[in-house]
Amino acid sequence: MRHVWLLGILSIGLFAANVVQVGDKYKDSGKCKACHSHIVAQWEDSWHAKSHYGNDEYFQKTIDYVARKDNRKSLNTIKIECATCHNPRIAVTSTNAEYEAIAALNLDKDSAASKALRSDTIAEGINCVVCHNIDQIHDELPADKRGMNRVTWMKSGTMTGPYSDAKSPYHKVEQRPFMDNNPNQLCFVCHANDTSEEGLRFVDMQSEFKNSGKACVDCHMGARKEGIAATLRDANGQPHKRLIREHRFIGGHVENMWKDALKVDTRKNGAALEVILNNPQPHALPSGFGSREILIEVQYSGGGKVIKNEALSITTRYLSKRGKPTVPHLAAKIVQSISIPAQGSKAFSLPIPTGSDGATIVVSYRLVNDEIRELLELKDPIWSKKMVIKKVSVKL
Ligand code: HEC
Numbered sequence: 001m002r003h004v005w006l007l008g009i010l011s012i013g014l015f016a017a018n019v020v021q022v023g024d025k026y027k028d029s030g031k032c033k034a035c036h037s038h039i040v041a042q043w044e045d046s047w048h049a050k051s052h053y054g055n056d057e058y059f060q061k062t063i064d065y066v067a068r069k070d071n072r073k074s075l076n077t078i079k080i081e082c083a084t085c086h087n088p089r090i091a092v093t094s095t096n097a098e099y100e101a102i103a104a105l106n107l108d109k110d111s112a113a114s115k116a117l118r119s120d121t122i123a124e125g126i127n128c129v130v131c132h133n134i135d136q137i138h139d140e141l142p143a144d145k146r147g148m149n150r151v152t153w154m155k156s157g158t159m160t161g162p163y164s165d166a167k168s169p170y171h172k173v174e175q176r177p178f179m180d181n182n183p184n185q186l187c188f189v190c191h192a193n194d195t196s197e198e199g200l201r202f203v204d205m206q207s208e209f210k211n212s213g214k215a216c217v218d219c220h221m222g223a224r225k226e227g228i229a230a231t232l233r234d235a236n237g238q239p240h241k242r243l244i245r246e247h248r249f250i251g252g253h254v255e256n257m258w259k260d261a262l263k264v265d266t267r268k269n270g271a272a273l274e275v276i277l278n279n280p281q282p283h284a285l286p287s288g289f290g291s292r293e294i295l296i297e298v299q300y301s302g303g304g305k306v307i308k309n310e311a312l313s314i315t316t317r318y319l320s321k322r323g324k325p326t327v328p329h330l331a332a333k334i335v336q337s338i339s340i341p342a343q344g345s346k347a348f349s350l351p352i353p354t355g356s357d358g359a360t361i362v363v364s365y366r367l368v369n370d371e372i373r374e375l376l377e378l379k380d381p382i383w384s385k386k387m388v389i390k391k392v393s394v395k396l
Pocket residue numbers: 029032036039040041043044048126127128129130131132161162178179180183186217224228229230243244245246247
């Protein structure tokens with residue numbers, strides 16, 4: 001009975017992304033190793049390679065948490081929603097009420113959705129055939145259509161890339177501007193418009209982006225430099241020399257990328273110490289996923305002894321529709337939102353204890369703030385690791 005009733009009220013279809021099956025010859029990065037082994041090795045190091053449920057503790061525990069709190073949707077339905085950007089080559093792109101009814105009875109093991117989630121096509125997360133098999137990016141669509149809902153795929157076996165004159169014996173090639181002179185368009189397919197189950201847009205790297213002449217790839221894939229795109233030798237017995245970029249997509253998880261990411265100035269203002277953070281980057285910091293954090297820690301000293309420690313957390317906090325602290329993906333409301341805007345600055349004021357004659361200020365970054373780390377019981381030390389941006393000492 002419940003079955004039929006659910007079907008009746010919930011049959012409004014979700015926007016269906018088009019699915020093009022990836023052929024066995026191309027579906028995993030192992031298939032590219034024979035000729036692009038250097039690129040595969042760099043990509044394996046990147047967090048794009050970890051964007052799948054099985055490979056990122058934070059992602060996995062967030063999905064589990066959302067599924068526990070949202071009793072209208074099954075775990076698999078949430079996984080498929082998140083796959084929009086985290087696993088866009090998944091073969092099933094939405095579920096319906098009929099599926100929810102079956103899943104609620106634990107009878108969905110052999111369903112298309114369960115099979116698609118188990119498939120090894122998606123186990124690598126954002127792999128080569130996510131970016132290099134896109135035919136068109138549809139920026140004419142509404143802003144909330146992202147990931148697989150914003151692109152149409154190439155025929156399996158055609159790779160899009162930056163070169164107009166490449167030839168490969170293994171696959172066809174086609175050049176696309178989003179692989180060459182307009183690469184931000186590719187990044188914004190997913191790095192924009194992150195929205196909660198309650199419809200709250202919690203991050204939008206596209207609207208906060210200030211064009212400075214540098215594209216995402218200039219900083220996160222490095223400058224173009226001479227190298228080779230493929231190790232395969234041509235008729236002259238040599239691989240082609242090409243201008244290439246790195247595929248490590250270095251970002252928030254990599255400590256040495258944070259060094260000097262912000263400029264830190266200090267100023268004494270009466271009985272307060274002002275710490276001014278300047279962000280030269282073209283997007284806000286923290287940005288990207290919600291619940292990231294920048295920490296300002298100050299140690300005051302006087303007469304050679306430590307007098308006091310002060311700390312300030314620069315982060316965003318979220319409340320659920322019941323008013324409880326929650327993860328960004330269940331947020332109905334933002335209660336505290338601090339970040340340093342793109343190419344902007346912010347000043348933070350801390351009281352100077354009497355008797356201090358100096359202070360050491362350490363500005364660092366953490367991937368997950370205390371509130372969310374405790375809520376999700378994250379175990380891996382990477383989530384709480386303080387990555388140092390800048391350390392300065394001042395006389396007071
Ligand atoms: C997140 C998207 C993304 C993923 C994932 C990705 N690439 Fe790329 N790749 C790019 C972009 C963007 C360029 C163009 C760089 C430029 O501006 O020259 C590129 C360039 C290339 C090139 C041309 C040479 C070079 O390095 O610039 C080859 C070959 C290539 N990629 C192969 C691969 C292989 C193999 C994989 C999987 C191991 C992969 N790519 C994964 C985005 C991606």
